[in-house]
Amino acid sequence: MRFLHTADWHIGKKLHGYDLLEEQVDAFGQILTIAKDEKVDAIVVAGDLYDRSVPSVEAIEVFNRMIIEMNLQEKFPVLAISGNHDSSTRLETGGPWFIQSDFYLNTRLDQAFQPVEMQNTQFFLLPYFEPISARIYFDNEDIRTIEQAMKEVIIEMKQQFKPNMAHVLVSHFFVAGSEKSDSETKLMVGGLDTVPLSLLESFDYVALGHLHGKNALQAENARYSGSPLKFSLSEMNQKKGVWIVDTQVSDTTFEFKEIKPLRDVTQIEGSFKQLIAPDYYEAINREDYLHIQLTDRAVIPNMMNQLRQIYPRVIGVERLYGREEQQKKTENKKEIKALAPTELVDQFFSEVTGERLTKQQEDWIKENLAEIHQAERGQ
């Protein structure tokens, strides 16, 4: 059969404070289009549907609309698991009803041992779990690591294997030897939390979630789909998308299909003067999430405000060659005492932010200092 493999939707995720819901809805639309164009028989989602265990109401609204469209309107069978960012119990609500329309959303370890069979393929949907769950399920106190747990899990799964079918594992963990980027914040790389690739060799395909780069793992029979969007600057150069997988009993092939972001996460470099020149910024996509590398060393008054007026989604500014020393470096206490209150604030602001106060800010400070002064006299 032919299926689409995606993962790590992280619905509700923010990027440096910016809400990504619009981008997530857009990427989801592209996933659906790919699924239709490629005429897949099912959509696999390998965990981390939400970004947090208690998602916001807005994130839930988006998720609800997505699964309705995917499963009830477009009639795609859906094979999904919860990831480490999801609350398994919160995600569980509705699960037994979803099955009526071939939407399988596994959130508990015990569900992983009843494969979903479609056409020529058995799907084992293994949600993210902690070793404690395996200790309880297998009644085995010796299970301390995910690797130990996975050995038992796979033994039990293999008892369900039908020889004339392809076997697909859908799971959400870190496979030893994979490479990570910056946006998988809770991940422990290597060590006790990893699963060796050799453990997974019985499967024709392992549809993985957890790592956000599609190339994190290079294996014959296992792939991370990666996230549908870039979730950090470290993913700047990654191509995002989904795998289209064809399972045959003896041979499984997969192909990558790209998703074009509504707004990219990228980087620009130049002097402040260059960056605020219309010739420059009109030629690039300034709606993107931009990390700005400034070549200037001079202090630039009101820099962030000026940049944000042109680039509405600045996720960071870096001074490539450092910043000039402040004109006045006041380490002498006497000198500080000699300053007027407004000058003192100006100096402090400039030392901390590298910018000078604007006229408006200065007026606001004067006004408020006067008020405080008055209040003090009133006491």
Added chain:
Amino acid sequence: MRFLHTADWHIGKKLHGYDLLEEQVDAFGQILTIAKDEKVDAIVVAGDLYDRSVPSVEAIEVFNRMIIEMNLQEKFPVLAISGNHDSSTRLETGGPWFIQSDFYLNTRLDQAFQPVEMQNTQFFLLPYFEPISARIYFDNEDIRTIEQAMKEVIIEMKQQFKPNMAHVLVSHFFVAGSEKSDSETKLMVGGLDTVPLSLLESFDYVALGHLHGKNALQAENARYSGSPLKFSLSEMNQKKGVWIVDTQVSDTTFEFKEIKPLRDVTQIEGSFKQLIAPDYYEAINREDYLHIQLTDRAVIPNMMNQLRQIYPRVIGVERLYGREEQQKKTENKKEIKALAPTELVDQFFSEVTGERLTKQQEDWIKENLAEIHQAERGQ
């Protein structure tokens, strides 16, 4: 047709810090038993399924099990709405799939105008809503109150009325003239948030939720089911249960079926000496949630601990005849200054709590005061 009317489950609610989940599961079991014994065709739940908009994981687990049992295992059609304690969006997940097995869970105003038809009856499931939702839905800026909104709501519902059927409204609000108890904390009594009974006269039966007493409203065609459990001391004397309603096109009848609480909320009265006597407490149900009315006036050392050893679920202690003045009433500053630090703490404790320090508490204080004293000298 014949249906069971319940409401205000408030799953996850705590009573004076005590978790009520066990009692809620027990009451739910009784509701199911009544539904089976009475051979009802459907179960109506008129809002406030959860106690809070973001329920705990434990509350969600209980809720998930309940709806699975009620709808998927026992095959009861369920007609439910969200109440003011529920988050409509959080409760909405799964809704479109629930319908496949006749589980209707309405959370949005617009859903209220597509009646669910079963046998001879049209059910209008109107979730709790704010006037702003009606302003948007009806595109009418003049709607400021629930009463104004309900006028429009009912006009639109009546357009869907089929003349040869009975018409049932399921809703969650305050009907003018009802009586309230203490556990509906967020309720504004009377005024702009109420709906006059006269507005509801077109319905053969109005299955209400919001108020926790079954007798809160005495009307020919409208009833609060009340909560399945007592949620406050003010509900001490209420009988809890559900209505069994029979709708005929021209005549609707209803009958109350009681739920016996796993642990009651009640009150006992006596002197401390009486209450701690085995002859007394062995004759009563001391596992109940108890409000204790003490007839003593004397200070009783370590009173709460002693009571809780016998009565594990004390929800309050009241001194029916007040409390004796403290032996030493130290209002004179000089006198206070003359006290040793331990005496000072003892006196303060006794004034605040009405109890004297136990030997153990006194030792602990002495020990700690000595330590503080030492630390001070060390500085």
